[in-house]
Amino acid sequence: MSLLYASRPNTPRSAAGLYNPWLIVAMVALAPFMEVLDTTIANVALTHIAGSLAVSPDESTWVLTSYLVSNSIILPITGWLQDVVGRKRLFLICVALFTASSVFCAVSTSLTMLIVARVLQGLGGGGLQPITQSMYADSFPAEKRAQVFAVFGLVIIVAPATGPILGGWLTDHLSWHWVFLINLPIGLIAFTLIAIFVDEPELLVRERAARLAGGLRFDWLGLLLVAVGFGALQIFLDKFSIDDGFGSFFIRSLFVVWAVALSTLVVWEWGHPEPVVNVRLFAHRNFAISCLVMFVIGFILLSTTQLLPQLTQTLMGYSSETAGFALALGGLATIGLMPLAGVVTGRIIPARVLLVGGLVETGIALIFQSHLAPNASFYTISIDRVLQVIALPFLFIPISALSYVGLPPARNGDASAIINQVRNIGGSIGISFVTTLLAWRTQFHHARLAESVTPYASLHGQTLSQIGAAVQHQAAFMSYLDLFHILGLMALLVWPVVLLLSTPSSPAAEGVVYEI
Structure with missing residues (x-):
């Protein structure tokens, strides 16, 4: 096996095609690294963002919440989207959307503009990790998956560890805008490498064509339940401690909404022939x-x-x-x-x-x-x-x-x-x-x-x-x-x-x- 090319293994769903699958592993890892890094790098810049946009610290936390909500909505339906759109095409769309919305975040001049950009960024970033794992699992036989998932583990562990350090340095020495602008060169490199080297295997193309030829029965109710359920759950978790927990009517309402929506989702998707979330x-x-x-x-x-x-x-x-x-x-x-x-x-x-x-x-x-x-x-x-x-x-x-x-x-x-x-x-x-x-x-x-403290107590004066x-x-x-x-x-x-x-x-x- 050469560094660039490899004989085609018995993995018909491989994303590597004729290339060495380890080469593809390194290239594909760039995209989820960028996304996972972004989930932590923005945390240290919130104070600077709040001051720059003239909003309160509590309002600035929506910069994080908006991303997590849209991310949690798109993530569970990524498997279904791969089947419908195509794995490589969806991956490129996610990288492009995440990169473009990162630039949109950097040039935002108001909190509303930044929140909209973060929602788009979350929609793009939500699909990067599961698509990467899917490519890894399909490109290697079962006995080698542990080795390839070691690379994915590096992404998941290293990116959050370096995010706060890098975010603090960028914010202190440049400005909070660079917390988002840093994604532009990484995104462009990842998009180019994926477009050139990653393969869409013939088996996936045939499966997608057969599915579309049989008529696409879109699970609108499932998608709605995913959006409402996971969106409400993420807001509930993010705002629980800030809004006085269950003492807040807003928090109690969110709890009812996500509990009912996700319970209904499980029942509905279990019997649906083409679920957006395969709970089976x-x-x-x-x-x-x-x-x-x-x-x-x-x-x-x-x-x-x-x-x-x-x-x-x-x-x-x-x-x-x-x-x-x-x-x-x-x-x-x-x-x-x-x-x-x-x-x-x-x-x-x-x-x-x-x-x-x-x-x-x-x-x-x-x-x-x-x-x-x-x-x-x-x-x-x-x-x-x-x-x-x-x-x-x-x-x-x-x-x-x-x-x-x-x-x-x-x-x-x-x-x-x-x-x-x-x-x-x-x-x-x-x-x-x-x-x-x-x-x-x-x-x-x-x-x-x-x-034990009384008006007469003293501790070393x-x-x-x-x-x-x-x-x-x-x-x-x-x-x-x-x-x-x-x-x-x-x-x-x-x-x-x-x-x-x-x-x-x-x-x-x-x-x-x-x-x-």
Whole structure:
């Protein structure tokens, strides 16, 4: 096999065509890296955006929410869109829309203009990750999927780790507009490489032609339920802690809307001959369990990625740049281990063993961090972060490979879309959960600590106001430790479910193809 060309393997759905599939892997990875990077790079620029556009900090959060809402709507129907539009064509459309809307974001002169641009950006970005995974799964035989998903794991882990650092540097040294403009050169390069090198296999062309020839029965109700359900769910999660939780009529209304819409969606799509979201995939045990584990991984990963910088900046005096560097060592560790995880998964160590070990290690590391001292050094915090994320390569790669076991190849696109949506929802719920619980636990610890404070109390000659500030600081710090402990217990409790997964070498998985 040469670097550029390769003999055509027994993968009729491959996106590589006559080219070396590893060459295509590197080219295709540019697009999802750009999209995942953008989900975090804008966070650090919100204060600058609010000041530049003369809006309040609360209003500026819609810059993030609008993207997440449109992203969550398009993501679950990406598999259906691939079947109708064509995989390569849809990928190029998504890259072009994401890149163009990034420029639109950069030149926005009002909050309304920026929100519209972010909605378009979310619609373009939503399809990039599942299409990439679909191409990876179709371009390699099952025994090599662990290695190729190591590349995708790098994208998912490295991009969020570098986003805050890069975003902070661009905002401080240039302006917030460059947070979006940086996507232009990356998008142009990705579009060009995909257009030239990525192949649309003949089998997919024939399947699409046959589907369109038989008459396209568009599932309008399913699409409406997806838009309303996932849109309301994302707003609900994003605004829950800001709008007083269930004490707000707006939040209660959103809860009813998304609960009813998504429940109806499952019932409707289960019996529809051409669903926009193929919920029947959940009838397959491996896929259902993989989604559950991926939900937990997304929950823990994004929660801790928010908690640690927030803790170091608000209570330990770190700048945004220093807080970003505290995360960077963990990112470097995962980069180094990702190729190793791709090699050992399934070949040397069974995927289920790696998953169990990864979840247990992550749980123990988080519980260990729940004993962090208030005067911990930068080195200690960085090492704790490394211990938190060092198992991620041994979680992402096995679960990505096992989720496709037993599925028909034609359903890889649907599976990729759903499992990415599950991970994103897990992350959104995790962030909302830790934000809300942080406030509750801070109130709890403050009340307990304040019980011992009296008008006659003194602490080394400090005034009552100084003691009050110290109590608030200690209560907040203890609340962060509580959250690390809870997240650690979550990781430790979920691992027994992994034992129910089938592996490609097991009798339960060999030669099994489910009609879904």
